[in-house]
Amino acid sequence: MKKLLSLATALTLLAGAGAAQQITVMSWGGTYSQSQIEAYHKPFTAQTGISVINVDSDNPAIPIKAQVEAGNVTTDVVDIEYADAIRLCDEGMLEEIDPAILPPAPDGTPATEDFLPQGLNDCAVGSIVFSTIFAYDSTRFPDEAPQSMADFFDIETFPGKRGLKKAPKALLEMALMADGVPADEVYALLSTDEGIDRAFAKLDSIKRHVVWWETGAQPPQLLADGEVAMTTAYNGRIFTAAVSEGKPFEMVWDGQVYEYNLFAIPRGAPNQEAALEFIKFATDTQRLADQAKWISYGPARRSSAGLVGLYQDGRTEMGPHMPTSPENMRNALASSYDFWVDREAELTERFSAWLAAR
Structure with missing residues (x-):
């Protein structure tokens, strides 16, 4: 599988040139986008100096395909559903992502073994399970x-x-x-x-x-x-x-x-190195657990489940409100x-x- 960039390139990015960069992330809007801003965008900028511009769409797969076909890609990272990830990847609309570069679980379990089924695709990395x-x-x-x-x-x-x-x-x-x-x-x-x-x-x-x-x-x-x-x-x-x-x-x-939502990088994205750093950051064990503080979607990594705690109100236990809670899965499809x-x-x-x- 083609690697989008080497680890050495990524480290160089974070060490210097990336500090003045920005990336554009396209997502679905509302509370969902806000949960990503709080759990991913703000801490990513604090850690790397790379600012994140959020753009919303009713279905990000549609404008991303149009951007790639027109040869005018302005989005660096896109949040899409799994079926769209498969289709757009097959159509050559997305960059490939080598799962070997993704951070392992805290106990060392490789990302390829830590993500839930359908949590990884040749061109996309899972973030949440929604219902x-x-x-x-x-x-x-x-x-x-x-x-x-x-x-x-x-x-x-x-x-x-x-x-x-x-x-x-x-x-x-x-x-x-x-x-x-x-x-x-x-x-x-x-x-x-x-x-x-x-x-x-x-x-x-x-x-x-x-x-x-x-x-x-x-x-x-x-x-x-x-x-x-x-x-x-x-x-x-x-x-x-x-x-x-x-x-x-x-x-x-x-x-x-x-079903799942995943992060992907459109083919020809202008800031691919920074985009991949964002995806690696946002889909590590702790960040996926952190998003559950803001919205009741289940993390796409097994190692994140035990770290899911209280809602932002400081009172509501989020576990029972997840689609993947055993009580909620009794007649689920x-x-x-x-x-x-x-x-x-x-x-x-x-x-x-x-x-x-x-």
């Missing part, structure tokens, strides 16, 4: 609260509008689980025409009750404004609204679909990156046609 879950406003259901994915689709028992992300990934899986398909059988069924038809039929049952969202900040706002009674959402966004802002929101972990790399274009086209149909 798509559903949440509800507890004031709307004072007598009986929803407890399962089936309840989310049960408009009669739990009336009210539903918020859904305007994309098929995670949504089709949730529809099948709500229809009684065990989590470990979802992708086998979704790989068939029968399974796809069944997922869309389940979505048909709530289609007229749906309010669609597209960015991570929207679901908690939809709940707060009373536009929906329940919504799918990223778990970290709901946690922040409930714990930091005191909103009466509850998460349901049943049927959660969890790992997003199949292979499935979505192969089928996303086709299923997005069908999803768009379904949306447009009366």
Whole structure:
């Protein structure tokens, strides 16, 4: 595998020339970007003298591909989902990263053995595990609260509008689980025409009750404004609204679909040496644990788990709020990156046609 740079070059960078540099990191915005600024950007600048400019996008994979194709790359580090990391790497849009240069765990375990499954890719290094879950406003259901994915689709028992992300990934899986398909059988069924038809039929049952969202900040706002009674959402966004802002929101972990976000370097990034130093810094054991102080996403390294402590409020234990907590994993589904790399274009086209149909 090609090495992006040698260790000697990296040390030279930190020793002198890098002190006056800056890098641009593109991420997803909101509480998530803020957690990266606090856990990664600020301490990285303090240690190296390299300043970090944060740029947000609804989906960083899209502008990064456009930048590389146009030969005008202005981003040094990008935060992307695993399926996009695989696809962009295969398309030659990302620089390769040799995992041998990544810091080991504190006990000396090599990074290649310390990262969780799908935590490393030829062109990307994992940072967090996040989940798509559903949440509800507890004031709307004072007598009986929803407890399962089936309840989310049960408009009669739990009336009210539903918020859904305007994309098929995670949504089709949730529809099948709500229809009684065990989590470990979802992708086998979704790989068939029968399974796809069944997922869309389940979505048909709530289609007229749906309010669609597209960015991570929207679901908690939809709940707060009373536009929906329940919504799918990223778990970290709901946690922040409930714990930091005191909103009466509850998460349901049943049927959660969890996946990874990773750091990568776009092909032709202007500050590749500094970008790689940032990735090495941000994905070491302690830094990944530190991010959990700011948002409830699980670290992508095994050695980080025991270092996860309290939320920034100094009171809330973060462990139980992680997607990877044993209690939350009872009926969880790992997003199949292979499935979505192969089928996303086709299923997005069908999803768009379904949306447009009366």
